[in-house]
Amino acid sequence: MASLTIGSAIPTHVALFHATRLEDARASRPRRRRGMMSVRTAAAGAAENGWAPGSWRARPARQIPEYPDAAALEEAERALASFPPLVFAGEARKLEERLGEAAMGRAFLLQGGDCAESFKEFGANNIRDTFRLILQMAVVLTFGGQMPTIKVGRxxxxxxxxxxxxxxxxxxxTLPSYRGDIINSDGFDEKSRAPDPERLIRAYSQSASTLNLLRGFAHGGYADLQRVTQWNLDFLRDSTQGDRYVELSQRVHDAIGFMVxxxxTPQHPIMTTAEFWTSHECLHxxxxxxxxxxxxxxxLHYDCSAxxxxxxxxxxxLDGAHVEFLRGISNPLGVKVSDKxxxxxLVKLCEILNPHNKPGRLTIITRMGAENMRVKLPHMIRAVRQAGLIVTWVSDPMHGNTISAPCGLKTRSFDAIRCELRAFFDVHEQEGSHPGGIHLEMTGQNVTECIGGSKTVTLDDxxxxxxxxxxxxxxxxQSLELAFAIAERLRKKRDRAWNRLVYRAVA
Incomplete structure (x- = not known):
């Protein structure tokens, strides 16, 4: 976040969202690096390797629904292909640079948002509250870790x-499962559960509206660092986490006063704008x-949906349709991996998706539960290191901790989530590698879906x-409480690094 790098020794980031295509073009200029292909050569290489945007269709494809009307699906695909891109290549390249910093331990990724976006719940207030929560969490992480926080929304x-x-x-x-609003509806009847190609168009339109709003928030003054105290969500006021945030925001204000x-100048873009990127699972x-x-x-080819x-x-x-598609696009990529x-x-997967070993290209998102994390993650880190591969290591502490409550609802324990995060940091400290970020399913709303936290949500709630x-x-x-816990680990990591530096200097 450009406006949230107070105290960082790393140069502050420039704004992400470009006002004109000219700015995008300037940011997109390729730079040659030693040992790496030029982008033109890489583009030619993709064609020589038999990749094309549709080459995935010759591979086994999982999790893709069968549409009853194939002609309607093709018509929707043609329409989407004629629409403007939702994001630009230069923006994706800038994110890749930032993620490369996280791979080296010089930045931290905060990736979060809804489990699945909804047509029904789409609204400016929901988007604003999640954006505001991410800004709050980024303040906490940046101030604690003294390094830039890369903000990527689900x-x-x-x-x-x-x-x-x-x-x-x-x-x-028996009916087809609900697969998300882009495919079908959650209503339990034959019409609702039938895959509908028109939903692809609606998903694009909602994504465009959401991006428009996010760009406005990021650059229209809402993300101004001088508004840091105003980002506190209303229902967090007078709560433990809200009070902790108010105290921290006052320290930020004091730092701003010193800088002014x-x-x-308080009007400098560093102070008034924010970098924010979008992401989603590449499934459909x-x-x-x-x-x-x-x-x-x-x-180069870019998937301009995110x-x-x-x-x-x-x-x-490795031989599946989704890996085939991803290997040919130039966006920064993520892979979720479990203890299985x-x-x-994993090494083979990295070599397929990042053959030129480019920093920031590939993020490994681990999701395996605390105990499995301590047993399995060290072997993964060692294998990747021994192969000489550069990846950004990120923890998803959500999916390995899903349980069924007695009432039949799915839930997750906040304590289990914290436990997995603790294991993630412990293993990286043990292995001498970099904990590069966190991936969360979260919302700015006052929901009761995960149990625990200081503002306790019980099974009965x-x-x-x-x-x-x-x-x-x-x-x-719960999200803000987690951010404070992570910030404390980042602070301790920073202090240890500083102490080692001082020791070497005086030894």
Whole structure:
């Protein structure tokens, strides 16, 4: 976040969202690096390797629904292919640079948002509150870690969800599973559950509206660092986390006062704007292919539905359609991995998705529960290091900790989430590698979907404000509490590094 790098020794980031295509073009100029192909050569290499935007169709494809009207699907794909891109290649390249810093331990990724976006709950207030919560968390992380926080939302495209079973049975009636609003509806009837190609167009339109609002928030004054105290969500006031945030924001204000006294104008873009990127799971490949464009500056293919795409545990097969699609686009990529993945297979996956070993290109998002994390993650880190590969290590402490409550609702324990995060940091400290970020399913709303936290949500509270369309999310209080815990780990990591530096200097 450009306006949240107080105290950092790293140069402050420039604003992400460009006002004109000219600025985008300037940011997109390729730079040669030793040992790396030029972008033109890489583009040619993609073609020589048999990749094309549609080459995934010849591979086994999981989690893609069968549409009853294939002609209607093709028509929707043609329409999407004619629409303007939602994001630009230069923006995605800038994010890749930032993630490269996280891979080296010089920045920290905060990636979060809804489990699945909804057509029904779409509204400016929901988007604003999640954006505001991410700003709050970034303040906490940046101030604690004294390094830039890279803010990436699970937003403006997170509509499709993988399912364990293709069908769902209720009272003896079996229908296709709900796969996210981009595919079908959560109503339990035949019409609602039928995959509808028109939903692809609606998902694009909602994503465009969401991006427009986010760009306005990021550059229209809402993200001004002098408004830091105003980002506190109303229902967090007079709470433990709200009070902690108010105290921290006052320290930020004091730091701003010093900077202004030293000559930095409060109107400088560093102070008034924020970098913010979008991401979603690359699941619905017809949609992703339709929004893939050739960048006029570099000649590379970019999936212009989002700045960053990731594939999940269910779609990371080496010979699968999703890996095939991702290997040819130039966006920064993520792969979610569990304890089921062998280290040797992880290395192969990295080599396929990042053959030129470019920093920031590939983020490994671990999701395996605290105990498995302590056993499995060290072997993964060692295998990747021994292969000489550069990745950004990120923790998803949500998916390995999903349980069923006695009432039948899915939930997650805040204590289990913190425990997995603690294991993530402990393992990286033990291995001498960099904990590069966190990936959360969360909302700025005051929901009761995950149990625990200082503002305790109990099992009995779940049904009172359980609004998720898919998996349970952390509410704003729980998210902010987690940010404070992570900031403390980052502070300790920074202090240890400083102490080692001082020791070497005097030894």
């Amino acid at each position: 937003v403006a495209g997170q509509f499709a969800k993988p399912r364990s079973n293709p069908t769902e049975t209720i009272d003896g009636v 006294a030293a000559g930095l 490949l017809p949609y992703e292919q339709a929004l893939t464009r050739v960048d006029s500056i570099s000649g 700045h960053m795409l990731w594939i999940g545990e269910r779609t990371r097969q 993945l062998e280290p040797s297979e 779940l049904s009172s404000r359980y609004h998720t369309h898919c998996d349970p999310r952390l509410n704003a209080s």
